[in-house]
Amino acid sequence: MKLRLIPAALTVLAVSATAACGSGGSSSSGSGSASSGSGSASASAAAGRGSGATLTYWASNQAATIQDDQKVLGTEMAKFKKQTGINVNVQVIGWPDLLNKILGATTSGQGPDVLNIGNTWAASLQATGAFMPFDAAALQAIGGKDKFVQTAFKTGGAPGKDPTSVPLYGLVYGLYYNKKMFADAGLKPPTTWEQLQTDAKKLTDPSKGTYGMAMEGGSYTESVHFAFIFGQQHGADPFNAQGKPQFTTPGMVAGVKQYVDLMSNKVVNPSSVQYKNGPEAPGDFAKGKAAMLMSQNNADNTLQADGMKSDAYGVVPIPAMTGNKDIASFVAGINISIFKNTKNKAAALKLVKFMTSPAEQAILDKPFTALPVVKNGTVNYTTNKAEAAAFADILATKAVPLPLIPAESAYETNVGNAVNQLLAQAATGNKVSDSDIKAALQAAQDKMASAG
Amino acid sequence: MTTTRSRSKQSTDGPVPPKPARRPRGWGRATPYLLIVPAVLLELLIHIVPMLVGIWMSFVQLTQFFIANWSQAPYAGLGNYRVALNFSGPLGQSLLHSFEITAAYTVIVVGLAWVFGMSAALVLQRSFRGRGILRTLFLVPYALPIYAGIMTWSFMYQRDNGLLNHVLHDDLHLTDGTTFWLVGNNAFIAMTVAALWRSWPFAFLMLMAGMQNISEEVYDAASVDGAGIWKQIRFITLPSLRPVNGVLVLMLFLWTFNDFNTPFVLFGQTPPPSADLVSIHIYDNSFVNWNFGFGSAMSVLLLLFLLVCTGVYLLLLNRRSRRA
Structure with a gap:
């Protein structure tokens, strides 16, 4: 009996010892990192006389690659640290993961201090209550709401509530066209949707693998964006005044049909x-496999990375059918938010102020090919003056915001996926009728x- | 309870055992429990607690308005379940559709994986030259990381520059026009083939291991008695493999029915309707639509379904093996 017990007891001892080791190890490493953290914080406080906090900042992927984003923001954050003494730990997160990570952070309460969001999510994320509302004092701290372009500022949250995000980078849709392909075919950039359709047909030659239009047909966000833009051209709103969905109105159906056609x-x-x-899709356009591309202005990055020079393409507003409303885009872009659970609110506000300052905006708009969201900014990411003017004009006169309601995110996924399935149906050679769309x-x- | 009481009664009624022997016996009884305590605690932490939280979530309206503050989510009662099981409603209907797709997928993948695995194991049962190489080759899909394997399939399935269309259309001229494999109804076939490729080596491995235990002498005796190869398989190999098969089919069933990786890697977050397996359907409703209460309710239903299936299966299996 005793003999049999000895190994058992030894095993128990060994197990408990390793468990203790594990916990001891982790706790010691934890305290180690904590002490090193406080060490670096105190060092920076001594150096910069700032609050000495370390912020975590989740940035979205705006440049051609995540590494490029990291590089750009790394330089700017070093500058920010010099000014304020605040350390910023930048994590650039790719678009496919961003919303999931934000939802994870929202659910667990363990998130970054400051983060970027797609501005169309603003009202939906505001409804979760996980984001700090920018009240009058907070807006004052970041330089006042009047410094922002008002169309962009309005995307910060539902109307009538304190916004939970402020604009950071401005984006709108435009119609990119390949100048050489258009010239070779003797065509001018289209000004009506009917022209666009005939041009596209002329420029399509499947035997050579060239098509009139490039499309990201598997992306539900692209699909819902165009369903919205074309629906607006037909005078249709996806939600009524009470915020109830009305997706099957004739205008909405016609809008989807325009895209699927x-x-x-x-x-x-x-x-x-x-x-x-x-x-x-920008890749197809850059390689001359498609003559036109409907995309947000940050496509420039991908086009140039694929070897297309900026003088090889032109940009015009996405045209509407004759007699329809002249709406070419929604107010797209990236907003910046502060996570409500942050322990460094003052430092977080300083970072938002820094990122949205006119000087920083002028710097960041270039590598991220963004339109200015602060007043008196100029489009400076391109030397192509016509392109800059076209995008500035679209944002100023032809863009409307997406619905600023909590159900917006659900609208994007449900309608976007429905349109994707219709595109798939059309691509596999099956006719898509109005009643299918409805x-x-x-x-x-x-x-x-x-x-x- | 009753046993310990009766035992203690016995010990008081019976002759008093010598004292020193008692303590070790008490320790001896506790030792196995002590030994599994760490495992039980970790199991609780990693599996049971999240499962209970999931079950709780299924009874509340955990939508976007409450995910930052769970405790305020209003109690939904059976509301989430009612929506999920209302097969005339749009959400219930899509769940039912997803369930049917998953059932068909599971039957095909498990069935064919077993047939392929069994055939390969039978062929490789007797030793011959090159057997080792073939065995290794057959196990490659199982040894590859799942994501890497399925991503390779997704490249092969591409319409314009995929290997499959190149072979079928450009080289063999079997199809007219290039075919979509990742869109429309073909997506189901594409997903099934990729999953089959990944799961049959496991069946092969298990069955091959099972066959090692069958004595050569039995086969020798059978062939002396005039049994042909088919009779040997039917009356020796298959009955001897029954316990292995029992576990193998159950594991393949559970893995395949719960499969998330294959559709996720092939199609991304939202697969085409023909490949909308239950796990990814639940994921969609939770993460894409931000309705975690409803997602949890569907997860609990899936859990119950799999529990019932497993229970019935084990019951039938035990009864049959007892009869045999």
Whole structure:
């Protein structure tokens, strides 16, 4: 009995010892990192006489690669530390993961201090209550709300509430066209949707692998954006005044049809329904496989990374059908938010103030090919004056905001995915009728309604 | 309870045992429990607690308005379950559709994985030249990281420059026009083939291991008695493999029914309707639509379904093996 017990007791001892070791190890390493953290903080406090805090900042991927973002922001954060003594730990997060990570942080309460969000999520994320509202005092601390371009500032949250985000980078959609392909075909950039369709047909030659239009047909965000823009051209709003979805109005159906018809009319490479990561459609355009591309202005980065010079393409507003409203984009862009649970509110406000200061905006807009969101800013990311003027004009006169309601995010996913399926149907050679579109939109609306 | 009481009664009624022997016996009884305490604690922490939290979540309206403050989420009762099981409603309907797709996927993948694994194991049962190489080769898909393997499939399935269309269309001229493999109804076939490729080596490995235990003498005796190869398989190999098969089919079933990686890597967050497996359907409803209460309710339903299936399966298996 005793003999048998000895190994057992030894095993128990060994297990408990290793467990103790594990916990001891982790706690000691924890305290180690904490002490080193406080050490560096105190050092920086001594150096910069600032608050000495360390902020975590989740940045979105704006440059061609995450490494490029990290490089740009690294330089700027060093500058910020010099000015304020505040350390910033920048983490650049790719678009496919960003919303999930934000939701994870929201659910667990363990998040960064400061973060970037897609501005269309602003009202939905505001509803979670996880973000710090910018009240009058907070707005004062970042330099006042009047420093922002008002159309951009309005995307910060639902109307009538303190915004939970402020604009950081401005983006709008434009129609990129390949100058040489248009000139070779004797065409001018289209000013109506009908012209665009005939041009696209003329420029399509499947035997050579060239098409009139490039499309990211597997991306639900692209799909819902165009469903919205074209719906607006037809005078249709996805939500009524009470915030209830109304996706099946004739205008909404016509808007979706306008987009899906590009695929049905075979002016788009059918394979592009598989594109969903971002660079594929601009890639086709840059390589001359497509003559036109409807994209936000940050496509410049991808085009140039793919070897297309900025004088090889022109930009005009996405045209509307004759007689329809002249809306070419929604107010897209990136906003910056402060996580409510931050322990360094003062430092976080300083970082937001820094990032949205006119001087920093002028620097950051260049590598991130963004439009200015502060007043008196100029489009400076391109030397192509016509392009800069076109995008500035679209933002100022032809852009409307997406619905600023909590259900916006659900609208994006449900309608976007419905449109994706319609595109897939068209790409595989099946006719997409008006009633198909209506049924798909009805299903999306029902799903949203019963999801509550 | 009753046993310990009766035992203690016995010990008081019976002759008093010598004192020194008692203590070690008490320790001896506690030792196995002490030994599994760390495992039980970790199991609680890693599996049971999150599962209970998930079950709790399924009874509240955990939508975007409450994810930052769970405790304020209003109690939903069976509301989430009612929506999920209302098959005439849009969400219930799509869950049912997803369930049917998953059931078909599971039957095909598990069935064919078993057939492939069994055939390969039978062929490689007798030793011959090159057996080792073949065995290694067959196990490669199982040894590859799942994501790397399936990503390779997704490249092969590309419409314009994928290997599959190149072979079928450009070289063999079997298809007219290039085919979509990742869009529309073909997505189901594409997903099934990739999953089959990944799971059959596991069946092969298990069955091959099981066959090692069958004595050569039994086969020799059978062939002396005039049993052909089919009779040997039917009356020796298959019955001897019954316990292995029991576990193997159950594991393949659970893995395949719960499969998330294959559709996620092939199609991304939202697969085409023909490849909308239950796990990714639940993920979509939780993360893409921000409705974690409803997502949890569907997860609990999935859990219950798999529990019932496993229970019934084990019951049938035990009864059959007892009868045998």
